[in-house]
Amino acid sequence: xxxxxxxxxxxxxxxxxxxxxxxxxxxxxxxxxxxxxxxxxxxxxxxxxxxxxxxxxxxxxxxxxxxxxxxxxxxxxxxxxxxxxxxxxxxxxxxxxxxxxxxxxxxxxxxxxxxxxxxxxxxxxxxxxxxxxxxxxxxxxxxxxxxxxxxxxxxxxxxxxxxxxxxxxxxxxxxxxxxxxxxxxxxxxxxxxxxxxxxxxxxxxxxxxxxxxxxxxxxxxxxxxxxxxxxxxxxxxxxxxxxxxxxxxxxxxxxxxxxxxxxxxxxxxxxxxxxxxxx
Numbered sequence: 459x460x461x462x463x464x465x466x467x468x469x470x471x472x473x474x475x476x477x478x479x480x481x482x483x484x485x486x487x488x489x490x491x492x493x494x495x496x497x498x499x500x501x502x503x504x505x506x507x508x509x510x511x512x513x514x515x516x517x518x519x520x521x522x523x524x525x526x527x528x529x530x531x532x533x534x535x536x537x538x539x540x541x542x543x544x545x546x547x548x549x550x551x552x553x554x555x556x557x558x559x560x561x562x563x564x565x566x567x568x569x570x571x572x573x574x575x576x577x578x579x580x581x582x583x584x585x586x587x588x589x590x591x592x593x594x595x596x597x598x599x600x601x602x603x604x605x606x607x608x609x610x611x612x613x614x615x616x617x618x619x620x621x622x623x624x625x626x627x628x629x630x631x632x633x634x635x636x637x638x639x640x641x642x643x644x645x646x647x648x649x650x651x652x653x654x655x656x657x658x659x660x661x662x663x664x665x666x667x668x669x670x671x672x673x674x675x676x677x678x679x680x681x682x683x684x685x686x687x688x689x690x691x692x693x694x695x696x697x698x699x700x701x702x703x704x705x706x707x708x709x710x711x712x713x714x715x716x717x718x719x720x721x722x723x724x725x726x727x728x729x730x731x732x733x734x735x736x737x
Contacts, residue, residue, distance in 0.1 A: 548695035548704075548736045550580040556706060560716055579727040581735040584696060590737060591635035597735050598690060605640050605665045612659045613687040614643070614667040618737075619674060619715065620694035621705035623648040626668045629694065637666060645669025645677065656682030671714035678721050685722045688732055695736040 557573050565573075581597040588596070598604070598616070608615050620626050623646040630642055641662060645655065646669040655673070658664075659682050667674070667683075677683040693715070698704055706712050726732035 545586060545696065545698075547584060547586045548693075549583055550575075550577070550734075550736070552695075553693075553706075553734075553736070556712065557716060557719075560712065573724065575724065575727055575734070578730060579732075579734055581690070581733045583736040586696060588737075590629055590632045593735075593737050594633060594636045594692070597692075597733070601636070601640075602638065604689065608665060608687065609663055610684070610687050611661070611663060612682060613684045614664050615687065616666050616690040616692065617645075617674070617688055618666070618668045618692045618694065619671050619705075619718075620668065620697070621670065621699065621708065621711055622646075623670060625694065625697065625699075626670065629668050633666075640665040642666040642668065645673050645683075647673045652676050652680060652682070656680060659683060671711055671718055675714050675718050675721070678718065685726060685732075688726065690733055690735060691723060692735040692737050697737075 554574060558570055561570060561573060584593050594601070594616075604615060618626075618629060620629055623644075626644060626646050630644065633642075641664050643655075643658065643662075643664045643666070644650065645667045652673070655677060659677070674683065678685065694705055696704065706715065723732065723734075727734060
């Protein structure tokens with residue numbers, strides 16, 4: 459059947475058709491609202507994601523600093539520790555302990571006991587308040603009389619052992635108030651051959667000898683220096699070099715000192731004819 463042309467076309471449309479544009483607008487509005495809801499929390503999420511990033515950036519810096527501190531601790535030298543610590547004067551117990559530690563690996567218990575020196579072998583140690591002259595005057599108050607009675611060649615009455623030739627020269631200059639007219643001889647290897655020192659010891663009467671353990675050991679071996687008339691053996695114990703090392707902290711010097719002690723010094727000490735001092 460043909461449509462009635464007299465009817466208005468919008469009156470015959472279904473009930474929901476007339477509102478379809480509004481419905482479509484409503485659906486579009488709903489989609490826009492949903493999109494806004496989805497995009498609304500985006501700034502909050504970005505903040506949340508930024509916070510871990512900031513933590514992540516800060517954390518490696520802390521670990522790098524810690525690693526740097528650890529590396530610095532590993533590179534710390536003994537000189538740094540000694541520079542901050544107060545110096546302690548050497549004692550006879552220090553010498554005894556060094557000897558036992560040095561020989562413990564290749565000596566028996568009985569042999570180690572033989573190396574132990576009784577207390578009467580040691581003179582009063584320097585308490586770091588003395589100059590060399592004042593210390594020598596304290597341990598040897600009758601030096602003038604003693605040196606006047608000394609007339610043997612190839613020997614000395616007092617022997618001072620130090621770590622270097624330069625230090626030996628410093629000690630000789632610093633004992634002026636003590637030595638008086640005593641004859642002093644330099645016993646180190648710098649610019650002086652062993653044979654020349656042997657000849658000088660044979661020709662002259664020497665009261666004081668100052669030198670390094672290496673040259674003194676060599677003179678004893680070659681017969682140029684006789685230890686029997688020796689009355690005082692003094693170690694330059696407390697002095698430290700530029701690296702803050704004492705004489706006995708250097709392995710080579712420590713070895714030579716112990717070799718000298720076994721070349722007759724220990725037996726002379728036990729017989730009470732020789733005294734040891736730590737300056």
